[in-house]
Amino acid sequence: MRERRPWAVALAACLALDGAVPLAWRADVLQEQPQLYQPVRSSGGIVASQDGLASAVGAQVLRQGGNAVDAAVATSFALAVTHPQAGNLGGGGFLVLWLPGPSRAGRPGCGAEAAAAEQRLGRGVAVAVNFRESAPRRASSGLFLDARGGVDRELATRSLRSTAVPGTVAGLGLVQRCYGRLSLAQVLAPAIALADQGLVVGPDLAASLALARPLLDRDPTSRSLFLGGTGRPPAAGSRWRQPQLARTLRGIAAAGEAGFYQGPVADQLVRLMRQGSGLIEHRDLSSYRARLVKPLLGQLRGGHAVLTMPPPGGGVTLLQLLHILEPMQLERLGLNGAATIHRMAEAMNLAYRDRNHWLADPDQITVPTATLISQAHAAEQRARLQLDRHRPAAELASQPLLLPDNPNTTHLSVVDRQGGLVATTTTLNFAYGNGISVPGAGFLLNNQMDDFTAKPGSPNAYGLVQGEANAIAPGRRPLSSMTPTLVMRPSGEPWLATGSPGGSRIITTVLQVILNRLVHGLNLATAVATPRIHSQLWPDQVSLEPGISPDTQQLLGSMGHRLVAVPAMGSANSVEWLGDAQGSLGVADPRKGGAAAVAESPP
Numbered sequence: 001m002r003e004r005r006p007w008a009v010a011l012a013a014c015l016a017l018d019g020a021v022p023l024a025w026r027a028d029v030l031q032e033q034p035q036l037y038q039p040v041r042s043s044g045g046i047v048a049s050q051d052g053l054a055s056a057v058g059a060q061v062l063r064q065g066g067n068a069v070d071a072a073v074a075t076s077f078a079l080a081v082t083h084p085q086a087g088n089l090g091g092g093g094f095l096v097l098w099l100p101g102p103s104r105a106g107r108p109g110c111g112a113e114a115a116a117a118e119q120r121l122g123r124g125v126a127v128a129v130n131f132r133e134s135a136p137r138r139a140s141s142g143l144f145l146d147a148r149g150g151v152d153r154e155l156a157t158r159s160l161r162s163t164a165v166p167g168t169v170a171g172l173g174l175v176q177r178c179y180g181r182l183s184l185a186q187v188l189a190p191a192i193a194l195a196d197q198g199l200v201v202g203p204d205l206a207a208s209l210a211l212a213r214p215l216l217d218r219d220p221t222s223r224s225l226f227l228g229g230t231g232r233p234p235a236a237g238s239r240w241r242q243p244q245l246a247r248t249l250r251g252i253a254a255a256g257e258a259g260f261y262q263g264p265v266a267d268q269l270v271r272l273m274r275q276g277s278g279l280i281e282h283r284d285l286s287s288y289r290a291r292l293v294k295p296l297l298g299q300l301r302g303g304h305a306v307l308t309m310p311p312p313g314g315g316v317t318l319l320q321l322l323h324i325l326e327p328m329q330l331e332r333l334g335l336n337g338a339a340t341i342h343r344m345a346e347a348m349n350l351a352y353r354d355r356n357h358w359l360a361d362p363d364q365i366t367v368p369t370a371t372l373i374s375q376a377h378a379a380e381q382r383a384r385l386q387l388d389r390h391r392p393a394a395e396l397a398s399q400p401l402l403l404p405d406n407p408n409t410t411h412l413s414v415v416d417r418q419g420g421l422v423a424t425t426t427t428l429n430f431a432y433g434n435g436i437s438v439p440g441a442g443f444l445l446n447n448q449m450d451d452f453t454a455k456p457g458s459p460n461a462y463g464l465v466q467g468e469a470n471a472i473a474p475g476r477r478p479l480s481s482m483t484p485t486l487v488m489r490p491s492g493e494p495w496l497a498t499g500s501p502g503g504s505r506i507i508t509t510v511l512q513v514i515l516n517r518l519v520h521g522l523n524l525a526t527a528v529a530t531p532r533i534h535s536q537l538w539p540d541q542v543s544l545e546p547g548i549s550p551d552t553q554q555l556l557g558s559m560g561h562r563l564v565a566v567p568a569m570g571s572a573n574s575v576e577w578l579g580d581a582q583g584s585l586g587v588a589d590p591r592k593g594g595a596a597a598v599a600e601s602p603p
């Protein structure tokens with residue numbers, strides 16, 4: 001049920017006169033008005049992902065009676081086939097879900113962990129899944145240092161040593177077993193069919209493979225998988241089959257996680273590691289576990305609850321930003337006005353400073369999460385923020401840095417007929433990971449080890465200058481910016497699922513989708529499409545997407561900001577639940593190819 005009522009509209013209109021419209025109402029009031037873009041609507045659920053074929057797989061699973069988890073898992077496995085630049089078996093990720101109904105702790109294989117991790121919210125339960133890759137046992141802090149003590153960037157990003165123990169298959173298996181309705185074999189079937197029978201290559205995939213050709217050409221297995229006999233990637237319009245990947249997927253359907261972490265796939269992966277500088281051994285694979293964890297919970301003005309990913313995910317920084325910005329009346333200052341962008345950029349710098357210093361894998365390092373997301377800390381940070389002048393990064397901390405990059409990750413959001421929500425973000429780190437594929441198994445490996453601090457003070461590929469807490473250590477999971485997030489209505493009903501790829505820009509992308517929807521009152525599609533900005537302390541600059549006006553930029557420049565024009569950032573595929581009667585809304589971010597596929601059958 002939507003909570004908009006006539007008295008709420010009238011009250012909101014009155015409050016608008018002095019610009020102080022509470023968050024909860026402004027969103028619903030403005031939602032009624034026609035806006036630039038429209039989300040798709042469905043009564044049977046929606047899957048929004050970065051690839052149309054994969055979204056269609058998820059929607060089909062919803063039509064077959066699967067819930068949001070079944071659809072998210074089916075879509076994720078399909079992305080491993082249709083979107084090899086980021087969809088994956090060889091990477092890792094995070095997932096946040098809310099499902100109606102009782103605890104699932106009684107299910108086989110979920111027990112005590114589910115009971116400890118689940119959060120009862122309204123008429124359902126919320127839980128998060130950590131399937132971030134982990135450092136192999138033989139990894140140590142100086143892994144990527146060269147003879148002169150510098151960071152060997154090639155080793156950190158393009159070698160077998162850059163690969164951390166993959167988590168995706170364990171994560172998808174765990175969440176499907178504990179929270180799905182269908183069997184693993186049922187949700188894997190469409191991905192197997194796509195790999196076996198082949199898919200017709202679309203223009204986006206053809207362009208992406210062509211761009212990655214130099215990387216894929218360096219590895220003989222990737223060359224044969226992605227560039228075929230000709231040395232050229234499959235052309236747009238041609239059919240592309242992946243029989244080795246189909247065999248691996250069939251093994252997982254038959255044996256569950258053991259089909260990946262043990263047996264022939266594990267043997268092939270370990271053999272490859274031994275041929276090069278890789279560190280992953282059988283015991284790393286067989287002992288890898290995805291974990292159910294309590295989602296991080298923040299309360300916003302107006303009563304909305306934000307459920308997001310705890311460390312090593314990006315949720316702490318997202319909540320910090322929301323708490324710093326909430327009382328600053330951005331709705332009054334205006335969407336993407338100079339004063340709004342200035343406040344957002346300065347808050348981002350303060351929050352990223354904390355991120356880089358404090359955040360790490362909480363299983364190995366004590367992270368002061370409660371302090372960082374407290375209102376008291378947000379108030380302290382807000383007091384540091386100068387309203388008329390940019391505070392240079394060097395005043396906040398004193399490290400040099402910078403590096404460009406080619407980040408690639410992928411996010412999908414699902415809503416089902418009952419309001420079940422799933423937000424999940426997975427990654428190989430770079431597009432196509434380290435470019436190296438496992439012989440005979442048909443999938444690419446991640447280069448996630450670069451998300452650790454290779455050397456304090458030295459930037460990683462995203463320009464993030466991170467601290468000792470995130471140093472490489474056996475079994476540790478590297479700090480991530482991935483921030484799959486749900487927002488619940490003040491009534492306790494589910495509302496919004498969002499998230500994004502984009503490396504260090506993920507957190508600020510999610511922030512702006514939420515602010516655009518809740519504070520500026522844009523509908524879901526317009527909230528996602530609106531130009532975004534990003535700042536992360538180092539480099540000391542604000543990145544602006546196209547569409548921020550020249551006079552706004554001039555004002556920001558006069559406050560001391562160095563502005564950098566960047567291409568589109570992120571791909572915030574998002575969905576919203578309106579209620580039993582109204583159904584749901586969804587949008588694929590127009591920045592990237594993708595689709596929001598609806599589950600009901602056409603009339």
Ligand code: GLY
Binds near residue numbers: 427429451479480504
């Ligand atoms: N690999 C990018 C991230 O996890 O933040």
